[in-house]
Amino acid sequence: MKLSLKIWRQEGPDKEGRLVRYQVEANPHMSFLEMIDVLNEQLIKAGEDPVEFDHDCREGICGSCNMVINGVPHGPLRGTAACQLHMRHYKDGDTIVIEPWLARGFPIIKDLVVDRSAFDRIIAAGGYVSVDTGSAPDANAIPIEKVKSDTAFDYATCIGCGACVAACPNASASLFTASKIAHLALLPQGDAERKTRVVRMVDQMEKEGFGDCSNHGACEVVCPKEIPIDAIAFMRREYMKAVLS
Amino acid sequence: MESQSKLIVALTSQVGRKYLTGITGVLLVIFIIGHLLGNLQLLDSDPERFNAYAKSLHDFGLLLYIIEIALAGVILLHAFIGIAIFMRKLKARKHGYKVSGQKQGGNGKQSLASRSMIYTGIVLLIFLVVHIAQFRFGPAKETVINNEPAMDLHALVMETFSNIWWVIFYVGVMVLIGFHLRHGIWSALQSLGAMKPRWSKAIHGAALIIGLLLAIGFLVLPIIIYVRQV
Numbered sequence: 045m046k047l048s049l050k051i052w053r054q055e056g057p058d059k060e061g062r063l064v065r066y067q068v069e070a071n072p073h074m075s076f077l078e079m080i081d082v083l084n085e086q087l088i089k090a091g092e093d094p095v096e097f098d099h100d101c102r103e104g105i106c107g108s109c110n111m112v113i114n115g116v117p118h119g120p121l122r123g124t125a126a127c128q129l130h131m132r133h134y135k136d137g138d139t140i141v142i143e144p145w146l147a148r149g150f151p152i153i154k155d156l157v158v159d160r161s162a163f164d165r166i167i168a169a170g171g172y173v174s175v176d177t178g179s180a181p182d183a184n185a186i187p188i189e190k191v192k193s194d195t196a197f198d199y200a201t202c203i204g205c206g207a208c209v210a211a212c213p214n215a216s217a218s219l220f221t222a223s224k225i226a227h228l229a230l231l232p233q234g235d236a237e238r239k240t241r242v243v244r245m246v247d248q249m250e251k252e253g254f255g256d257c258s259n260h261g262a263c264e265v266v267c268p269k270e271i272p273i274d275a276i277a278f279m280r281r282e283y284m285k286a287v288l289s
Numbered sequence: 290m291e292s293q294s295k296l297i298v299a300l301t302s303q304v305g306r307k308y309l310t311g312i313t314g315v316l317l318v319i320f321i322i323g324h325l326l327g328n329l330q331l332l333d334s335d336p337e338r339f340n341a342y343a344k345s346l347h348d349f350g351l352l353l354y355i356i357e358i359a360l361a362g363v364i365l366l367h368a369f370i371g372i373a374i375f376m377r378k379l380k381a382r383k384h385g386y387k388v389s390g391q392k393q394g395g396n397g398k399q400s401l402a403s404r405s406m407i408y409t410g411i412v413l414l415i416f417l418v419v420h421i422a423q424f425r426f427g428p429a430k431e432t433v434i435n436n437e438p439a440m441d442l443h444a445l446v447m448e449t450f451s452n453i454w455w456v457i458f459y460v461g462v463m464v465l466i467g468f469h470l471r472h473g474i475w476s477a478l479q480s481l482g483a484m485k486p487r488w489s490k491a492i493h494g495a496a497l498i499i500g501l502l503l504a505i506g507f508l509v510l511p512i513i514i515y516v517r518q519v
Contacts, residue, residue, distance in 0.1 A: 050387075063387055115390030122393055141388045148381050213404060214374070215381035218303075243299075250303050255381030256374040257307065258406065259476040261398030273398075273479070274489060280304050281482035287299035 045070050045136040049083065051095055052143045054152055061152065063141065072132040076119065077102060077109055079131055080142075096155040102127040104268060107203030110210070111156050112143040117207035117266040125205060125268040145206055147215035148253040162252040163204050163220060169248035170241035171224040177233040186232055196230035199223045201269040208263035214255030219263040221249045222279035223271050229282055239286035246283055306370050311480035313367035314473050318499075320360060321466075325506045332513060336443040340432060344439040368414050375407045398493055402472040409469040416462045423449065450514040459511045467504025471497055 047068050054061030068086065070079040077099050084094035098108040109126040113119035119129040134140065142156065150158040177183065188196075200223075208219035225242050228234030234241070257276055264273045299305045327346075330339045346353060402409075424445065432441035449455050475496035479489075 052387075112386055113390075115386055115388040116392055120390070120393050143386055143388075146382050146384065146386060148383065213399075214378040216303075246302055246304055253381060255378040256303055258374065258378075258403065259307075259398070259472075259479045260403045262396065265392050265395075265397040265399070272489070277479055277482045279482075280307065280480065283299070283302075283304040284308065284482065287295065287305075 045072060045131065045134070047079070047131075047134065048137070048139040050139065050141045051155070053095070053155055054144075056154060057151055063143075070131045072130070072134075074131045075102065075127055076113070076129040076131065077127050096153075096157045098157050099127060104128045105203060107205035107268075110145050110158065110160075110205055110207070112145065112210055114141050115143075117145070117210040118205075118268055122265075123268060123270045125203070128268075145210040147206075147209045149215065149217060150206060150209060158206075160204070160206050162217070162254070163206065165252065166217065166221055166245055166248045167204075167224065170237070170244040171228065173228065173233050174237060183233075188232060192230050196227050199227035199230070199271060199275055202227070202267075202271055203269060205268060207266045207268060209254060211262040211266040212255065212257070213260055213262060214258055216257045216263075217249050217252065217254035218257035218276045218279070219267065219271060219273060221245050222273075222275040225282055226275045226278040229278075238282065239289070242279065242282045242286050246279070306374060307480035310367060310370050310374070311477035313363045313370075314477040315481075316363050317367060318470065318474060318477075318503075321503060321507075325503060328510055329506070331443065331446055331510060336441070336447075337434060339443045339446075340439055340441060341434050343442045344434055344437075347440070364414075364417065368410065371407060371410050398475070400472065402468040403476070405468060406472055406476075409465045412462065412465050413469060447514060447518065450511045451518045453515065456511045456515045460508045463504050463508035466507065467500050470500030470503055474499055 047070055049066045049068055050063040051066060052061055053064045066083055066087075068079060068083045070082060074082070077097070080095060080097060087094045098110055100106040100108040102109070104125040104127060107125070110117070111126050113126065113129070118124060118126045120133065121129055144152055144156045145158045145160075147158075149162040150160055152158050202220060202223040204220060206217075206220065209215055209217050212218075225238075225245055228241065229238040259273070259276075261273050264271065300309060327342055330342050333339065349356070424442065427445055429440040429442050429445045432439050432444075450459075473496075475493045478492050478496075
């Protein structure tokens with residue numbers, strides 16, 4: 045299948061970027077990233093600079109393959125990362141526009157690669173459990189209500205890809221931050237530090253320059269792990285409880 | 290003292306701003322429900338019914354002024370935070386995407402109503418200035434109710450809505466109120482963290498119905514008044 049690509053090319057953080065058109069011959073069985081690999085081989089052979097894009101596991105769990113495909117983070121499929129998208133979802137002759145995450149909190153490094161260390165700093169502000177909670181058998185020794193552990197696990201599935209920020213009309217990092225807060229607050233191991241955690245993480249999220257949440261719900265639609273915005277309501281309750289007590 | 294400053298820091302935080310927007314929003318929804326119920330008395334064939342209602346409010350005296358000032362404070366706080374959130378949004382993403390698209394199965398709770406809150410909000414703020422100047426400080430004639438002097442607000446309303454342009458203006462703004470409430474009611478409840486996951490869909494749907502009912506309630510009034518006078 046012949047595809048027409050328009051890819052955001054930007055040489056460096058402070059350079060002007062633009063969409064550049066490429067032609068690529070892809071196979072419907074390829075993944076989206078393999079299709080870009082093919083393009084990059086073409087570019088290298090032609091002596092041009094290949095398209096920089098982040099990728100690692102290519103199975104939807106590392107959260108690296110961040111790209112906005114035809115205006116949608118991770119492409120058209122629900123509950124999948126860009127690496128899990130296959131070319132059979134496109135037709136011969138299609139034009140595909142590929143852009144990086146756009147947010148002040150995620151400055152562009154090059155082409156489709158953005159700096160997501162803002163998320164690391166939000167985690168470092170409180171998204172952890174300070175004491176050693178032991179290894180797997182010790183965890184099993186602490187009884188946890190089934191519904192709670194399941195809900196905590198649903199929030200824990202966040203892979204920190206940043207699609208929530210990319211999709212949000214306000215470039216808010218609320219769904220990411222809220223998922224981490226909810227995941228840890230629901231478990232006994234995370235309970236001890238829940239008050240300081242929520243205040244510090246919300247504070248850090250603001251410092252990183254992400255916008256406010258306006259409850260559009262655009263984040264839950266693009267989340268490759270389909271984490272609902274109930275997490276954000278949880279974060280708000282958690283925050284007020286921490287401040288008022 | 291320290292707990293006071295902690296509360297201020299908290300209320301100006303990203304979560305706090307949403308709480309304040311939500312609380313002021315809920316108060317305003319309660320106010321306009323009361324306002325609509327009061328206004329429906331305009332439909333009574335006896336003008337005295339509405340004038341007596343207006344007089345009973347004015348008889349609150351000092352308390353009425355306190356309520357009015359509090360209400361103005363709520364509106365200004367709501368508008369101020371809304372504008373501040375919009376300004377931060379402009380900074381949070383300087384340039385938008387070149388193309389826009391949709392996930393399979395649609396864009397969820399995002400809608401024209403949610404994307405236009407700042408615009409509908411600003412129109413409503415301007416509308417309020419016109420509306421208050423027109424009816425709160427407007428040129429109402431004197432009348433008498435129960436042997437006491439009162440303002441003939443009923444006549445002022447009838448006169449205003451005998452003009453088709455005022456009718457069109459009010460109906461237009463009420464449609465925008467419907468849009469603002471459609472996202473606002475749901476958003477306020479989500480902001481206040483009042484959501485149980487399984488209620489999320491129901492509350493999103495209920496916001497549509499309440500928004501629609503309030504908008505229709507308000508916009509049929511000028512239409513009915515106009516038609517009755519033609």
